[in-house]
Amino acid sequence: MSSALSNLLQSLRIVPLGHGKQGSKVMVVPSEKDRLKAAEILPEIALEEVAQHDSFDDCWVVIYDRVYDVTHFLREHPGGDDVIMDHAGRDATIAFHGTGHSRDAVEQMKHFLIGELPVQQRIFRTGKNKVLSSGIPE
Numbered sequence: 001m002s003s004a005l006s007n008l009l010q011s012l013r014i015v016p017l018g019h020g021k022q023g024s025k026v027m028v029v030p031s032e033k034d035r036l037k038a039a040e041i042l043p044e045i046a047l048e049e050v051a052q053h054d055s056f057d058d059c060w061v062v063i064y065d066r067v068y069d070v071t072h073f074l075r076e077h078p079g080g081d082d083v084i085m086d087h088a089g090r091d092a093t094i095a096f097h098g099t100g101h102s103r104d105a106v107e108q109m110k111h112f113l114i115g116e117l118p119v120q121q122r123i124f125r126t127g128k129n130k131v132l133s134s135g136i137p138e
């Protein structure tokens with residue numbers, strides 16, 4: 001296989017098995033994001049960084065020590081954008097918990113997960129992500 005084609009396939013994260021010697025089988029390599037997810041390794045994001053994302057066009061919130069980028073979800077949020085904007089760039093755990101979100105909502109959150117607080121700033125989870133409080137999302 002030419003190196004140009006090989007480079008193109010690599011940039012598309014498609015790797016030919018056996019370097020083309022075994023026919024046309026290909027393997028799709030998971031993206032960095034998928035690999036982090038699978039390994040449950042989340043980038044650490046400190047509260048000071050979260051605080052920089054406190055606007056309608058760039059909105060992060062912390063819920064149970066995890067950081068969510070809800071910028072594109074704001075307008076779709078069934079509870080309205082204003083209730084989330086009240087906590088933009090800050091911890092929204094108590095408000096989120098107090099609203100009594102459904103299991104569906106907790107599942108939906110996973111799409112917006114971008115990181116977790118450093119261990120020293122966590123309230124709900126220990127260093128190994130052990131849940132400290134009952135009833136919080138795994």
Ligand code: HEM
Binds near residue numbers: 061079083096104
């Ligand atoms: C990633 C974060 C969030 C997600 C994915 C989410 C998702 C949802 C969903 C799916 C619902 C519909 C009802 C349900 O299924 O429980 C809902 C309702 C609601 N949410 Fe959120 N939400 C988020 C953050 C927040 C935050 C930070 C607040 C802050 C107060 C909030 C307040 C509400 C309220 C007031 C309702 C309406 C409840 C009702 O009218 O019965 N949500 N949310």
